[in-house]
Amino acid sequence: MAYDTNTVEASPAPPDAGTALVEVRDLGVEFVSRESTTCAVNGVSFSLAPGEVLCIIGESGSGKSVTMRALMKLHPPKYTRISGYMRVGDHEVSACSEREMRSIRGSQISMIFQEPMTSLDPVYRIGDQIAETVIRHKKCSRAEGYARALELLKLVGVPSPERRLNAYPHELSGGLRQRAMIAVALSCSPTLLLADEPTTALDATVQIQVLVLLRRLQQELGMAVIFVTHDLSVAAQIADKVAVMYAGRIVEYGPVAKVLQHSAHPYTKGMLASTVSGHMRGQAIEAIPGSPPDMRVRMEGCSFAPRCKSVMPACRQGTPPLLTVSHGHEAACLNFA
Amino acid sequence: MKPMAETDFANPLPINTEDPGGRQQPMLLVQSLQKHFPIKSGILQRQTGAVRAVDDISFSVLKGETLGIVGESGCGKSTLARLLMHLIIADSGTLVFDGDPVSEMRGISLRDLRKNMQMVFQDSYFSLNPRLPVRNSIAYGPIVHGMGKIEAQRLANDLLNRVGLNSEIFGARYPHELSGAQKQRVNIARALALTPRVLILDEAVSALDKSVEAQVLNLLNELKRDFNLTYLFISHDLNVVQYISDRVLVMYLGQIVEIGPVEEIYNKPRHPYTRALLHSRLSMNPADRVNEPPIGGDPPNPINPPSGCRFRTRCVFAEGVCESMQPKLDNVAGDRHLAACHMTNPSSGHSKATS
Numbered sequence: 001m002a003y004d005t006n007t008v009e010a011s012p013a014p015p016d017a018g019t020a021l022v023e024v025r026d027l028g029v030e031f032v033s034r035e036s037t038t039c040a041v042n043g044v045s046f047s048l049a050p051g052e053v054l055c056i057i058g059e060s061g062s063g064k065s066v067t068m069r070a071l072m073k074l075h076p077p078k079y080t081r082i083s084g085y086m087r088v089g090d091h092e093v094s095a096c097s098e099r100e101m102r103s104i105r106g107s108q109i110s111m112i113f114q115e116p117m118t119s120l121d122p123v124y125r126i127g128d129q130i131a132e133t134v135i136r137h138k139k140c141s142r143a144e145g146y147a148r149a150l151e152l153l154k155l156v157g158v159p160s161p162e163r164r165l166n167a168y169p170h171e172l173s174g175g176l177r178q179r180a181m182i183a184v185a186l187s188c189s190p191t192l193l194l195a196d197e198p199t200t201a202l203d204a205t206v207q208i209q210v211l212v213l214l215r216r217l218q219q220e221l222g223m224a225v226i227f228v229t230h231d232l233s234v235a236a237q238i239a240d241k242v243a244v245m246y247a248g249r250i251v252e253y254g255p256v257a258k259v260l261q262h263s264a265h266p267y268t269k270g271m272l273a274s275t276v277s278g279h280m281r282g283q284a285i286e287a288i289p290g291s292p293p294d295m296r297v298r299m300e301g302c303s304f305a306p307r308c309k310s311v312m313p314a315c316r317q318g319t320p321p322l323l324t325v326s327h328g329h330e331a332a333c334l335n336f337a
Numbered sequence: 338m339k340p341m342a343e344t345d346f347a348n349p350l351p352i353n354t355e356d357p358g359g360r361q362q363p364m365l366l367v368q369s370l371q372k373h374f375p376i377k378s379g380i381l382q383r384q385t386g387a388v389r390a391v392d393d394i395s396f397s398v399l400k401g402e403t404l405g406i407v408g409e410s411g412c413g414k415s416t417l418a419r420l421l422m423h424l425i426i427a428d429s430g431t432l433v434f435d436g437d438p439v440s441e442m443r444g445i446s447l448r449d450l451r452k453n454m455q456m457v458f459q460d461s462y463f464s465l466n467p468r469l470p471v472r473n474s475i476a477y478g479p480i481v482h483g484m485g486k487i488e489a490q491r492l493a494n495d496l497l498n499r500v501g502l503n504s505e506i507f508g509a510r511y512p513h514e515l516s517g518a519q520k521q522r523v524n525i526a527r528a529l530a531l532t533p534r535v536l537i538l539d540e541a542v543s544a545l546d547k548s549v550e551a552q553v554l555n556l557l558n559e560l561k562r563d564f565n566l567t568y569l570f571i572s573h574d575l576n577v578v579q580y581i582s583d584r585v586l587v588m589y590l591g592q593i594v595e596i597g598p599v600e601e602i603y604n605k606p607r608h609p610y611t612r613a614l615l616h617s618r619l620s621m622n623p624a625d626r627v628n629e630p631p632i633g634g635d636p637p638n639p640i641n642p643p644s645g646c647r648f649r650t651r652c653v654f655a656e657g658v659c660e661s662m663q664p665k666l667d668n669v670a671g672d673r674h675l676a677a678c679h680m681t682n683p684s685s686g687h688s689k690a691t692s
Contacts, residue, residue, distance in 0.1 A: 059546035060517075173635035174410070203409035204573065204617040209630040211619075230546065233619035237626055256623040274551035275621070278579030278603060284558065285580075287551035291516050 021224045022048040027084035036296040040066040042248035053225045055239035063248040064228045068194050073101050107137040110185040111194040116177035120169040126180050127165030133187045152183040175206035195227045244268050247303035254329030264331035266308045353532040358435035363397040364567045370394045370430035390416040392591040403568040405582030413591040414571050418539045455528035459540035461520035465512040471523045472508035478530045496526040518549035537569045587611050590647040597674030607676035610648045658686045
């Protein structure tokens with residue numbers, strides 16, 4: 001792979017690397033097909049302390065979901081080439097076998113998805129689906145599993161939980177379905193929760209309920225959360241740290257307030273400027289010209305260069321490493337070199 | 338996107354400047370529009386219920402304005418759009434297009450209505466024919482309406498250039514060879530091919546990424562000015578609606594709860610549902626986090642909507658009168674800002690009613 005080795009050294013290192021819950025170094029994910037090889041993720045490094053919330057922001061095709069799925073090894077091994085080092089807790093995920101992964105998934109790391117209807121099994125009752133995970137990992141009885149399921153439905157704020165235990169997914173509204181899925185994910189008290197755009201498919205009034213719930217649960221249970229979203233305002237609501245991804249790389253990383261209020265990378269700035277708000281009535285929005293690059297074609301230099309306003313000749317030569325903007329705030333842009 | 342100067346066009350694009358009804362005549366007048374989808378069950382397939390998708394809706398769209406329609410999923414906003422296009426047939430109600438009743442004696446024919454009113458759908462891929470190069474997709478409508486093939490192709494090329502796609506590069510491509518935003522540009526070009534006067538945009542930018550959404554919104558604003566268009570802009574995104582609309586219509590469970598000029602709806606909302614929707618917008622400032630959701634619960638099922646006011650099950654101000662009586666969207670004093678809430682009507686008997 002053609003990425004710069006500087007990326008690794010300049011990657012956000014925690015104060016004490018040993019205490020970090022999640023450590024990802026130089027992650028690369030390639031999808032191989034007969035026609036082409038797509039470099040979806042290209043040298044991503046980050047770490048996460050226990051109880052911290054990291055938001056990965058990016059547009060479709062930026063590799064944000066692919067990064068997260070790689071952490072749980074959900075990509076089909078036959079068509080995927082994963083390189084780099086991943087560790088969650090005591091488990092070195094990058095070296096785990098499928099059998100080990102199966103015991104980690106759901107107990108150590110769990111995941112919630114964007115569309116709850118397609119990720120819940122339509123032919124099983126909600127109670128069964130929650131209890132299944134508990135019975136599988138805690139090796140407890142069916143009755144204990146169901147008691148835990150009821151407790152979880154209460155925890156995620158489902159009204160009349162006794163009745164909902166026996167409901168099928170199609171009988172629930174979108175918001176309740178998402179709550180049920182959160183209950184499945186939390187059933188074995190994971191230390192790391194991966195959330196893949198969990199509020200995108202929900203209505204505005206329901207989205208805010210789920211966000212408030214997730215934040216409350218995260219604080220009560222002390223989980224670390226990696227939250228993938230394309231919506232900057234969702235990140236503003238829930239994140240401690242933010243990583244902005246573009247074309248398979250992290251282009252900006254830092255505390256949420258710094259990234260959103262004092263953004264450094266031209267892409268982040270462009271995203272913020274092109275986010276529509278009512279105050280801009282009557283004037284043209286400052287849109288980022290062009291469209292994201294085709295990931296099947298490997299390109300030299302900064303992948304944002306073709307759309308960037310402040311592009312320099314040096315931008316087209318090598319991939320810019322993450323450079324420090326201020327303490328804990330980094331951007332992969334040569335303007336800070 | 339390649340910026341295209343006006344002078345690049347081989348020939349100027351046709352602009353529909355007809356205005357048979359006169360300036361003051363509303364472009365669209367919708368009266369008591371209703372659509373219930375029957376639910377059939379049992380061996381005999383007898384009707385056991387109905388989804389009240391659009392329930393007695395009346396409003397008007399003025400010439401040259403952009404009317405934004407907002408609401409949560411299932412509130413009937415897309416059904417409303419399809420009813421206006423006559424893609425589904427209404428149970429009852431009338432539609433008047435620039436003074437001409439639609440599909441009635443002495444009115445405007447459906448063929449002419451669709452020539453004057455076009456629609457852009459949310460899913461940019463499924464609304465294009467996968468087997469036609471996009472140029473042919475755009476030329477299809479004009480050919481059906483009697484334009485020569487060569488002329489239609491030339492028009493398609495000009496339209497492609499106008500929406501920011503170089504016709505020499507993109508004209509011969511198939512939909513799967515384009516990105517989401519490029520496909521949506523093709524859809525917009527196709528909608529303009531019949532020189533319509535009204536464009537219905539049903540969540541036309543919702544599936545796009547933020548950075549390209551801004552490009553398409555800018556394009557829509559330009560086209561509206563250059564082609565003398567009237568927009569019906571349907572979206573669930575309150576920020577986008579505020580940006581683009583002149584007036585806003587808020588829907589809840591198949592009914593209009595509030596309608597008015599955009600500044601009034603956003604600054605002085607009268608209906609508690611509108612207020613809750615506006616408070617559900619998320620701030621970009623991490624210091625400004627919401628700790629208490631403005632309303633609980635999901636929108637109820639439109640099959641058996643609550644009696645009286647449909648919002649009362651989620652409303653904190655609900656009282657007895659809200660259960661027994663349905664609030665009306667009455668226009669008493671010619672006010673342009675209306676809300677269907679008992680609290681805005683002094684004679685309703687609601688304890689918080691203001692005069």
